[in-house]
Amino acid sequence: MVTPQSEDFSKWYNEIVYRADLAAQSPVRGCIIIKPYGYEIWEAVKNWLDRRFKETGHQNAYFPLFIPESYLKREAEHVEGFSPELAVVTIAGGKELEEPLVVRPTSETIIGEAFSQWIQSYRDLPLLINQWANVVRWELRTRPFLRTTEFLWQEGHTAHTTEADAEAETMQMLDIYADFAWNQAAMPVIKGRKSENEKFAGALRTYTIEGMMGDKKALQSATSHNLGQNFAKAFNIKYLSRENVEEYCWTTSWGMSTRIVGGIVMTHGDDKGLRLPPRVAPIQVVAVPIYKTETEISAVTEALQRIVKELRGAGIRVHIDDRDETPGFKYNDWEMRGVPVRLEMGPKDLEKNSVVLARRDVPGKEGKQFVSQDGIVQAVKDLLDTIHHHMLQQAQDFTQSNIQDVHSHDEFKQVIEAGYWARGWWAGSNEQERGIKEETGATIRCFPLDQPGGNAPCFLTGQTADRIALFAKAY
RNA sequence: CGGGGCGUAGCGCAGCCCGGUAGCGCGCAUCGUUCGGGUCGAUGAGGUCAUGGGUUCGAAUCCCGUCGCCCCGACCA
Structure with a gap:
């Protein structure tokens, strides 16, 4: 049993993260090991976003982990904002470095420097780059996924000819994040603009999507910054216009991180464990065979294999739990791990040509239904969809009423x-x-x-x- | 950095006050049993007791130091 949310949300959260096998503690302060099940959720985030980034004309690239310390100092607000939380390499190869290297907390500076060389003409614009990377911020207080010393994210960096173009890009990416949150993660986030106090260090304007967690605290789930010409001026990102005039670019940056995994946990989880929105769930359907005798085992297994093959053929992520455990144990286990749909098949189903589908989002008997094996693919697809919408609706009601x-x-x-x-x-x-x-x-x-x-x-x-x-x- | 807690088997803990050479639950392995909501039993594997020093015939246990991690605040995605 886990600590109930109502008793101690923080404790509940930690327990879920470890017991649902999303992550493990590491030997390093504030750093976690993201385990395969947790990483697969991140991959779902990544795959979806990456596709959208490419559809909107962005290309991936990769910049160094290390940034010369002096770069950070070129933008006044930026250095002030980040210097307290920098990890700095001063010794390498057994020697003190001439200039310390900071481990990137974010890459505006080193990418800005590159952009200044890549961009000559208005014909080079817009320049639309994204990178998938790890970054390090030495925060005082860490929590699994929500704030770890090292975390994974994507950071988009773009350069444009006009402020309007930069603003349009900033909003476009914010919309993509919101689209992801609502329609993939079933998180009813609120789009908005940050106050001067809360905006990104060095930005002109910062936009955010804010989600309400199960304890009613807010989680900044992604941000999109219009950097104005601040970084362009600091890094000399200039282009020659059609009129042959040298102009500073307008740049943007935007990011979503592994924090979102924590957001999904805290938006949807309950006292039985994790509840994963179907579209990001690594396992959408867990199949549990039920049997007593040897004959039943082979009959059930055979029928189940056939069904699972059908479902997989339709692109549904199915896992067969053939462990030597009792069904009850498996039910509880997969509920902890948040699998949206459980498919049970036993001797009774063989007789009736049916299976049982049980919903993670509707507890107990109410969430169970017998479904014919004919048309199972459509039934499961529909159910996954229904679950997505139900979870979104629940979260939306919760948010609005609070x-x-x-x-x-x-x-x-x-x-x-x-x-x-x-x-x-x-x-x-x-x-x-x-x-x-x-x-x-x-x-x-x-x-x-x-x-x-x-x-x-x-x-x-x-x-x-x-x-x-x-x-x-x-x- | 302030406050609190903890380092003993893979995980969770007891043992420490009152020194005598390590134990419980879960998990793991094997066998049997059970199987439509956390089956049950038997056998077994597994530990430099965070670390350095001290006291002592003898230290997980007492004394001094060090390190690490977690939780609560201030800083932050």
């Missing part, structure tokens, strides 16, 4: 104190935003892109505000 509108400072404090997200008109300063954080622990998660429009008084200052902000405690 966001409260606030109109005054007192109301705000109560709402945050009670663990909800607060939504309210905001015209406060950066200072006042920091004050709120100090006072309640909540930060502006974003200014949602979806705004009501018009004006209303700021809940804190009473001044006329032209936009609403979402506040929450965050991971």
Whole structure:
């Protein structure tokens, strides 16, 4: 049995990560071993995103893990933002290095340097590059997947001729992330813009998708930055325009990381374990044969093999659990590991030409149904789809019912104190935003892109505000 | 960096106060049994007790130091 979410969410999360076999602790502080089952979820993320990146004209490349320390310093805000969490190599090959190398915390700088050489003319633009990589940030507090010292991600880096083009790229990638979250991971994230305090170090504007986890804390699930000309100026990324004038590029960067695996766990998991959204689940259907005698074993196995072959032929990811354990043990085991559909087949099914399909998202008898073996492929496909939508709907209901509108400072404090997200008109300063954080622990998660429009008084200052902000405690 | 906890079998822990040469549960292996919601039994394998030093005839246990990891905060994807 796992610690119930209601008792200690954090403890629940840790237990799930290890017991569902997603990851293991490593000998290195803050670093985890991503085990095959967890890595397969990441591969699902990766494969989907990679396809979308390529469809939208991006190409993959790979840049060095090490970055000359001086590069980081070329963009003032950037170095200030990242220097506290850098790992720096000062000795290599038994000798002290002339210039220390930082292990990349992100690659704007070294890619910016490359871009400055690659780009000469407006004909070279837009330049659309992505890299799949590991990065290192020496965070003070780590948690499996959500914040590890080393993590995997993709970082897109692009250069454009105009601010409008850069902004369009930034939004396009944000939309792809949101598409992934909603339609693959069944996470109803909210798209929005970061406040000045929360934006990426060195960016002009940062956009984010924010998701509500099972404990109502917010998780920044991906970000997309319009870097303006900040990095172009710092790294001399210039092009010659059609009019033969030298101009600075407008650049963007955007990323999603292995953090999303933690987000999936915390969005969907329950007290029986993990619940994986079907489209990212490494195993979509686990087949459990049921039998008593030798004759039954061969009969059931044979029929099951046939069904599984059919399902696999249709592109469904099926695993047969033929371990020498009792069915009950297997049910619990696969529920812990979050497999969306369990297919049971036993002697009774052979007689009736049926199988049992059990849904992970609907507990107990209610989620079980007998289905004819004829048309099993379509039935399973439909069921996986139904499960996806049901999980999305559940998460959406949960998110919506835990966001409260606030109109005054007192109301705000109560709402945050009670663990909800607060939504309210905001015209406060950066200072006042920091004050709120100090006072309640909540930060502006974003200014949602979806705004009501018009004006209303700021809940804190009473001044006329032209936009609403979402506040929450965050991971 | 502040606060707390923990290092003993693959995992989770007991033993330590009151020194005498290591034990329980799970897991693992083999055999049998069971099998539509965590079967049951038998046998067996597996440990430099984190590490350095000290006290002692004798240290997992007492004393001093070191290292590491985890959890809670501040920093952050």
